[in-house]
Amino acid sequence: MKKILYILGIWGNGGIEKVISTYCERLDKTEYEISILPIEMRESVFTEKVNQLGIHMIIPSQKVKGNFICKYRIRQEIILDVVRNTQYDIIHYHNSNAVSYIYINAIKRCCPKTKVILHSHGDDAEAPFVKMKRLFNAVIRKIYQNIPDFYAACSENAGKWLFSEAAYNSQRYKTFHNAFDTKIYCINETSRNEIRMTLNIESKYLLGTVGRFCYQKNPEFILEVIRRLYDAGMDFSFLWVGDGDERESIMCKVKGEAFAEKIIFMRFSDDIPGIMSAMDAFLLPSKYEGLGLVLIEALCAGLPCYASDKIPRATKLTDKIKYLSIESPVEWANVILKDVDNGYIVRDNVDNFLASRKYPETEILQSVFNLDVLMMDLNDVYRKLLK
Numbered sequence: 001m002k003k004i005l006y007i008l009g010i011w012g013n014g015g016i017e018k019v020i021s022t023y024c025e026r027l028d029k030t031e032y033e034i035s036i037l038p039i040e041m042r043e044s045v046f047t048e049k050v051n052q053l054g055i056h057m058i059i060p061s062q063k064v065k066g067n068f069i070c071k072y073r074i075r076q077e078i079i080l081d082v083v084r085n086t087q088y089d090i091i092h093y094h095n096s097n098a099v100s101y102i103y104i105n106a107i108k109r110c111c112p113k114t115k116v117i118l119h120s121h122g123d124d125a126e127a128p129f130v131k132m133k134r135l136f137n138a139v140i141r142k143i144y145q146n147i148p149d150f151y152a153a154c155s156e157n158a159g160k161w162l163f164s165e166a167a168y169n170s171q172r173y174k175t176f177h178n179a180f181d182t183k184i185y186c187i188n189e190t191s192r193n194e195i196r197m198t199l200n201i202e203s204k205y206l207l208g209t210v211g212r213f214c215y216q217k218n219p220e221f222i223l224e225v226i227r228r229l230y231d232a233g234m235d236f237s238f239l240w241v242g243d244g245d246e247r248e249s250i251m252c253k254v255k256g257e258a259f260a261e262k263i264i265f266m267r268f269s270d271d272i273p274g275i276m277s278a279m280d281a282f283l284l285p286s287k288y289e290g291l292g293l294v295l296i297e298a299l300c301a302g303l304p305c306y307a308s309d310k311i312p313r314a315t316k317l318t319d320k321i322k323y324l325s326i327e328s329p330v331e332w333a334n335v336i337l338k339d340v341d342n343g344y345i346v347r348d349n350v351d352n353f354l355a356s357r358k359y360p361e362t363e364i365l366q367s368v369f370n371l372d373v374l375m376m377d378l379n380d381v382y383r384k385l386l387k
Contacts, residue, residue, distance in 0.1 A: 002089040002386055003033045007079065007103075009095060011038030011057075013045055013243065013268040014212065015178060015293040016094045016121050019154070021046045022180045024055045026375045032382075037082050039075050040064055045270040058082055072099065079103055083111050089386055090115050093148075096122025096290060098137040098162065101144035108147055115385040119176070120153040120162035123312070124288035127215040137162070149385060154178050155312045158290035174381060177314060178293045179374035184273045185300035186359040191274035199264055201278070205236040205340065205347060208279045210272060210294050211286075213244035218285045218308070221326055223253065225283065228333035230259035234340065241266045241275060276301035281336065281345045285326050286311055295321065296369055302357030304345050306332060317367055318360045 004027075006020050024034055035056040050057060060078045064071050083091065091107060091114055093100055104116050125133035145164040151173040153159030159168050159175060167173060196206065207229075211217045226238050240263055247265075254260045269275055276282070282298035285308045295315045298305050305321040315321065324332050339345045346356040364370060 001033050002031065002382075003035070003086065004382070005082070005086075005088040005091045006034070006036045007091060007093045008036075008038055010040045010042060011036070011044055011047070012042040015154075015291070017044060017046045018180060018293065019121075019178050020094065021049055022371070023375075023378065024050050024053050026371070027379070029054065035086075035088075037079065039078055045268055072102075076103055076106055080106060080110055083107055083114070087111070088114050090117065090382060092117045092119060094119045094121055096120055096158070096162065097125070097133070098140035100162075101140050101147060105144055105147050115149040116147075117150045117152055117381070117385075118148040118162070120151075120158040121290040122288070123155070123157040123161040123290050141167075148172075150174075150381060152176050152381075154291040154293075155314050157312045161290075174377065175368075176374060176378060177368040178291055178296070179369045179371040180293070180296075181371060182296070182300040182364050182369065183359065185276060185297050186273075187302055187354070187357040188274060188277045189354075191271070192277040195274055195278035199237070199239070199278070201237055203347065205234065205280050205345060206239055206278060207236055207281045207283060207336070208239035208241065208275070209283045210241040210275065210297075211284070212242050213247035213250055215246070216287055216289075217242075217244075218287050218326060219246055219250045220253075221285045221329055222283060223250070224329035225285070225332045225336075226259055226262060227257070228329055229336060230262055232333065232337055234337060236262065237264055238262055239264045239266060239275065239279060241269060241272070243267050272297065273301065276303060279303055280347055281306065281339075283332070284308060284311065285324075285332070287326065291315065300359060300364070302359065304339065306336065314368065317363050317369065 008016050011017055035058055037058045039060060041060060061081050062074050062078055064074050093104060100118060104118060107116055141162060141164050145167045151163050151167050153175050154177060156175055213219050229236060251265060254263055276298055282303045282305045284292060284295055287310060289311045292311045292315045295305055295307055296317055299317045299320060307321055307323050308326045309323040324335060346353050
């Protein structure tokens with residue numbers, strides 16, 4: 001049996017955790033023994049799932065704290081403490097920044113026989129010091145471009161961000177779009193009615209988003225869209241699902257605002273499909289995304305989606321998504337208001353509600369989000385590396 005180790009920065013409720021959980025569920029456990037090493041552990045709806053699958057979740061040996069240099073040293077020690085003690089056949093490293101090259105270089109020096117995959121999940125640098133990080137990324141990826149044994153990315157943009165042109169165009173690269181079990185997002189009337197009743201939504205329009213409270217997800221922009229919808233007199237509530245470093249500051253900004261009663265804050269739920277069934281429209285004004293997996297979930301739930309024009313067009317699974325500039329919250333509000341008026345955003349009180357929320361089965365089968373195709377491709381890469 002071959003041993004696989006998945007490494008990621010934080011185990012929480014994000015897209016990378018969802019991808020790894022899907023891999024763990026679908027890979028043949030008689031062929032692979034799978035372990036997961038998060039550099040930082042947080043509360044996660046995915047932990048119980050991987051535990052039930054018999055996956056070995058490795059608890060980090062240290063807490064990551066201190067300045068940048070201290071954090072870098074601690075992260076590397078956490079990784080090397082694990083790989084020194086177990087001979088893994090494949091290490092599949094999921095990240096979105098160039099520091100991962102340095103960690104992989106240390107892994108390869110420690111375990112030269114282990115095959116390492118670097119898997120990119122982002123297409124730009126996180127704030128702060130964005131320009132400096134972009135420069136660092138460009139330099140490091142060129143210096144270390146030959147260290148990983150294979151390169152993978154969740155989208156073409158994510159591949160071009162983290163890998164050199166030579167690596168991206170080589171036979172050692174493949175795009176693995178984040179496929180998952182999409183059918184669980186098919187609208188569920190029972191869940192919809194129960195959640196809306198619990199939230200006391202009644203007949204209001206329920207807009208919403210799901211994601212971390214952080215610079216990338218552009219939470220201040222969402223507040224401005226909500227403000228303008230409120231000023232226009234729209235009868236709505238906004239369900240904001242997620243956690244993150246900026247959650248408390250956003251909640252503080254909302255206090256005292258006239259539209260505060262319109263916002264329902266909810267920490268991550270283990271029933272995101274039900275949450276999306278309850279919604280009537282979905283917003284994702286991100287400053288950047290490696291892919292934007294949550295949009296695929298929302299489209300599978302039949303939701304009209306309003307997305308940042310910075311998000312990869314690989315997310316255009318159906319025609320129910322509109323890409324808008326994040327320069328103008330007024331534009332977002334105007335488009336949403338227009339779509340309410342023309343019946344594009346549909347509530348229960350119309351005859352064609354269920355038809356408007358139809359699961360896009362044909363589009364999924366023909367798209368890059370076909371899970372069966374993804375797993376065949378992933379198994380193919382693993383087996384070739386293990387030859």
